[in-house]
Amino acid sequence: MAVPYPVEPMLAVAGELPLDCAAYALEVKWDGIRTIAYIDDGVRVTGRRGTDFTSRYPEIAKAVAPLAGRRAVIDGEVVAFDPAGRPSFELLQRRMNVPDPKGAGLLGVVPVSYLPFDLLHLDGHTLFDLPYRDRRELLDSLGLDAPPYLPCDPAVLEATRAQGLEGVVAKRLDSPYRPGRRSDWWVKVKNLNTAEVVVGGWRPGKGRREGGVGSLLVGMYGGPFPAGHGFLYVGHVGTGFTDAVLDHLYRLLKPLEIGQSAFSTSLPREISKDAHWVRPELVGEVAFTMWTNEGRLRHPVWRGVRTDKVPAEVRREEQQG
Structure with missing residues (x-):
């Protein structure tokens, strides 16, 4: 065989x-x-x-x-x-x-x-x-x-x-x-809570990060594969980056920019007001402490890009069958 x-x-x-x-x-x-x-x-x-x-x-x-x-x-x-x-x-x-x-x-x-x-x-x-x-x-x-x-x-x-x-x-x-x-x-x-997320946007940095990526707006797909109930906002990731990582993310995200949010749920105004929206094609991994009652990641920390993952498969693990 x-x-x-x-x-x-x-x-x-x-x-x-x-x-x-x-x-x-x-x-x-x-x-x-x-x-x-x-x-x-x-x-x-x-x-x-x-x-x-x-x-x-x-x-x-x-x-x-x-x-x-x-x-x-x-x-x-x-x-x-x-x-x-x-x-x-x-x-x-x-x-x-x-x-x-x-x-x-x-x-x-x-x-x-x-x-x-x-x-x-x-x-x-x-x-x-x-x-x-x-x-x-x-x-x-x-x-x-x-x-x-x-x-x-x-x-x-x-x-x-x-x-x-x-x-x-x-x-x-x-x-x-x-x-x-x-x-x-x-x-x-x-032992550690980790999750795959899809980047739906980014907020510009301040100070030494000005002009580039400062933080990420991330989501997951709801419902059964392939992405049955929309692209849901799950959190704002602002830690876990080095300058080199932020530069790399900017190079990856800049070609994906679009004119409006791809999230099917609304984001808090203070989070979305200066956001750059992108096509939800880049998958990453975060560590976090827990899920909130609102379906948000608490204290998410960026761990890195996952080029081995497919965006439409990224869902909360308890939804996976």
């Missing part, structure tokens, strides 16, 4: 640790970029929606070198670690949109690691219908140094919290792999 290509990653729902925990295993939720690696007379790499990431992350070819001469498809995460050994999405931002990191001098400055966690095809056999437990046992036999999967125990989640990690993903031991589907067979349990 031919190696399947491209494969859209299977997705998890947000939630708590399952009550029937013995039926699940836990994996650390790495703060990185989901990638699929295809080994078949060379190595190809794709992200969500089949975007070609091969040239962006040459480290993946080295990580899967033990499979040379074999045919395989691996699901995993690209992660950048800080000097303390913690995953850093901020560092990873420096690599995400660089097609030639070697030419840009970034391979030694911002190295990334590939952390495989699922095996989807091996030597002519596609494994989508094989239970997760069996796929993991096969993966662990390949010598790829895959991070371990752990017993479903609240102590594991607490350990990730103590180490400053994002959380865990609980996966049913008997679950098949369903490309492109979001299923409650996999449940992501987060």
Whole structure:
């Protein structure tokens, strides 16, 4: 059987640790970029929606070198670690949109690691219908140094919290792999509240930020995919930026400017009075403390652009099916 290509990653729902925990295993939720690696007379790499990431992350070819001469498809995460050994999405931002990191001098400055966690095809056999437990046992036999999967125990989640990690993903031991589907067979349990948002506008900066982006007006789509009930305003993001990030955002947003707001809900006058409106095409990620009763993000902090995400899919996680 031919190696399947491209494969859209299977997705998890947000939630708590399952009550029937013995039926699940836990994996650390790495703060990185989901990638699929295809080994078949060379190595190809794709992200969500089949975007070609091969040239962006040459480290993946080295990580899967033990499979040379074999045919395989691996699901995993690209992660950048800080000097303390913690995953850093901020560092990873420096690599995400660089097609030639070697030419840009970034391979030694911002190295990334590939952390495989699922095996989807091996030597002519596609494994989508094989239970997760069996796929993991096969993966662990390949010598790829895959991070371990752990017993479903609240102590594991607490350990990730103590180490400053994002959380865990609980996966049913008997679950098949369903490309492109979001299923409650996999449940992501987060220590940190994060959300994907779509930029609908920006407000100009003041002082040393004058003339450029000072803050962002962000939204999500309501209702079932694809964006059934409009583009809803969810917050105003004014922190988490460096000057370099603001300059980059200006270059991305300036060509998207339009004459009126794309939000289907009204914004507070004090927020919208000097706004520059843009087509809702740029996806980013924020950290936040909680949702307000009005459906706003409380204290959102910008984490970075998500070029691997599709704007119309960005919805509050409790709405996802």
